[in-house]
Amino acid sequence: MTAQNIIEIRGLWTQFGDFVVHRGIDLDVRYGEILSLVGGSGSGKTTMLRQMLGLERPARGEVRVFGTSLHGSDATALRHLRNRWGVLFQEGALFSALSVYDNIALPLRELRAVGEDMIRDLVMVKLEMVGIEPRHATKMPAELSGGMIKRIALARALALEPELIFLDEPTAGLDPDRSESFVTLIRELHRELNLTVVMVTHDLDTLVALSDRVAVLCDQRVEIIGTLDEVVANPHPFIRNFFMGERGRRALEAVKAVRDIMSMT
Amino acid sequence: MAEAAPHFGNPPALRRVSDGAGDRCVLTGAWNLRSLERRLVEFEHELARIAADADCGWDLRGVDVIDNAGAMLIWRAWGRRRVARLELKPEQVQLFKRMESSSAALPVTQHFDPLFALVYLGGKILRTIDHLVHMVLVLGQAVIETVGLLRHPQRIPWRELSANVYRTGTQALGITALVGFLIGVVLSYLSSQQLKLFGADAFIINILGVSVVRELGPVLAAILIAGRSGSAITAALGVMRVTQELDAMAVMGISHSLRLILPKMLALAIAMPLVVLWTDAVALLGGMVAARLELGIGYVYFLSSLPDAVPIANLWLGLGKGAVFGGMIALVACHFGLRIEPNTESLGIGTTNSVVTAITVVILVDAVFAILFKDIGIS
The missing domain is CATH 3.30.750.24 (STAS domain)
Structure with missing residues (x-):
């Protein structure tokens, strides 16, 4: 494995019955980047994310994360690997039976290496990091708004100081204001914690605001992977539709305007 | 890098x-x-x-x-x-x-509240009253809908009714048969040990007949149906609440009572007597087999003496109880199903409460029946 790839996917085939979703996909994720996966519905973005997490097994092919093969490594190696990544699920997936505090403390307690006082301090730091006030720590997930659930789920994903974070539709279901601030939060944490981020998103604004590179899944393979400018220049009809539709153009123009302002100052 | x-x-x-x-x-x-x-x-x-x-x-x-x-x-x-x-x-x-x-920022610890016990007890009582009121409301709504249906019989939801009878009745035949048969065998075996002592072998038919037809058949069937169909009804309605299907029905002007609750109550009230009859029959069969093995009482003798030993009123009482139990189970299950909050935790709590309450209600109502009909069917 080359040193700069955190995830390597080789020859990935996914099949549901006769329906082929991925036809021999190769994909690399580099250390420190934010990679977005986009594609139409049914193109297998979420399936691919689940395969990178080891939740689903591809029909053929190999997924290596941190140089460890997800399918075929022993349980201890996989457990160590799972402590090095964090996942933000689309609906947050907070444990509904546990309070906010216990949700974030759970992965730390499971390590069985950190004392309870230290866990308490670390949980408070994580809450501070995602911008949640300490008074919410004793609340149950059912009492929280969608935006808070996402932030707390992110805090839980960051609990074990991971090097790699997976985000599944991070801004879906948030209003524009909240989604803007969530994007800012992710960007700041990425810079500060040297995270590698793999993100599945539909939201053009999020995509444009965060991605270092974009991988487009269509026709059962990765059509193109590259910077936003490279991807936008691709003539594939799906990509033209996705980025050059009205919404896409608006998002791209907005980012250009911001870049112009940045370059002027 | x-x-x-x-x-x-x-x-x-x-x-x-x-x-x-x-x-x-x-x-x-x-x-x-x-x-x-x-x-x-x-x-x-x-x-x-x-x-x-x-x-x-x-x-x-x-x-x-x-x-x-x-x-x-x-x-x-x-x-x-x-x-x-x-x-x-x-x-x-x-x-x-x-x-x-x-x-500097640490979560506030909860202080001990000296009035906690009082507040807790009061809350429990208020919640119980609230449950009772809501249950009466659900029942009342169902009665109003029934009257409406009698006036416009073409609006009777036959499909839902038939589907519910199938789910709560037909599909429960296996489990009620198994449990009924085993209870019949056990009851017959234990009773015959005692009867042998007194040489009163023939009375096994009276004991089995009255206890199974009058009491055990309806209660056993009701407890099994409460666990099986009661929980299913509560969970189904609860999921519909969580996924906003109930709201969708409400905004379309479709009555929950008419489409969801009434068919379930009627279906259980129809299916339960049939399930009771079936459970009775299988339990008596089990008892008969055990009596033959233990006491040497022949099948033909057992069956021919059964009508003399057990007055027919017991059967009507048992079937009537079945119908009432069925309606009560559906009412309790629908009540708890409708009150589930749109979150997963509430779904679990609601289903548990539904089954526990339904079984308790069945046994309470059974006691009321025992007092009301104490002079009927026992010679």
């Missing part, structure tokens, strides 16, 4: 040096959770020992990588405040700033 493979840093280490600049504690290596994990306690003591000397300076510039856990470990050793002589790399400054701003 500078940050490539940051976890492959050197193991964390600290040493105390004394040179021209005074005493300093120099930290090197990777101070992150993964490297520290196994030696956390060891480092905690080490850091605390050095930090006890307030004159000692700290130099973190040799640290390759540090995360919140590492910073927190050091911060705690310092007694949650910045030490006077501290040298940091620029990227570490932000980390310790965060330690500073977060350490």
Whole structure:
């Protein structure tokens, strides 16, 4: 494995019955980047994310994360690997039976290496990091708004100081204001914690605001992977539709305007 | 890339040096959770020992990588405040700033409330009253809908009715048969041991007949149906609440009562007597087999004496109880189903409560029946 790839996917085939979703996909994720996966519905973005997490097994092919093969490594190696990544699920997936505090403390307690006082301090730091006030720590997930659930789920994903974070539709279901601030939060944490981020998103604004590179899944393979400018220049009809539709153009123009302002100052 | 493979840093280490600049504690290596994990306690003591000397300076510039856990470990050793002589790399400054701003904030602990017991009890009572009121409302609504249906018979929801009879009745035949048969065998076997002592072998038919037809058949069937169909009804309605299907029906002007609750209550009231009849028959069969083996009472003799031993009123009473139990189980199940909050935890609690309440209600109503009909069917 080359040193700069955190995830390597080789020859990935996914099949549901006769329906082929991925036809021999190769994909690399580099250390420190934010990679977005986009594609139409049914193109297998979420399936691919689940395969990178080891939740689903591809029909053929190999997924290596941190140089460890997800399918075929022993349980201890996989457990160590799972402590090095964090996942933000689309609906947050907070444990509904546990309070906010216990949700974030759970992965730390499971390590069985950190004392309870230290866990308490670390949980408070994580809450501070995602911008949640300490008074919410004793609340149950059912009492929280969608935006808070996402932030707390992110805090839980960051609990074990991971090097790699997976985000599944991070801004879906948030209003524009909240989604803007969530994007800012992710960007700041990425810079500060040297995270590698793999993100599945539909939201053009999020995509444009965060991605270092974009991988487009269509026709059962990765059509193109590259910077936003490279991807936008691709003539594939799906990509033209996705980025050059009205919404896409608006998002791209907005980012250009911001870049112009940045370059002027 | 500078940050490539940051976890492959050197193991964390600290040493105390004394040179021209005074005493300093120099930290090197990777101070992150993964490297520290196994030696956390060891480092905690080490850091605390050095930090006890307030004159000692700290130099973190040799640290390759540090995360919140590492910073927190050091911060705690310092007694949650910045030490006077501290040298940091620029990227570490932000980390310790965060330690500073977060350490002041701790979650509020809940205070003991002396009135807790009273508030708890009161809350329970109020909730029970609330449940009763709501249950009466559901029942009343169902009665109003029934009257409406009698006036417009073409609106009777036959499909829902038939589907519910199938689900709650037909599909329950297997489990009720198994349980009924075994109870019949056990009851017959234990009774015959006693009857043998008195030479009153023939009375096994009276004992089995009356107890199964009048009491055990309806109650057994009701408890099984409450566990099986009651929980299913509550969970189904609860899921419809969680997925907003109930709201969707309401805004279309479709009555929950008419489409969901009434068909379930009617279906259970129709299916339960049939299930009771079936359970009775299978339990008597089990009893008959055991009586033959234990006491040598022939099948033909058993069946021909049964009508004389058990007045027919017992059967009507048992079937009537079945119908009432069925309606009650559906009512309780629908009530709890409709009150489920749109979250997953409430779904579990609601289903449990539904089954427990339904079984309790069945036994209470059975006791009422026993008192009301104490002069009927027992010679």
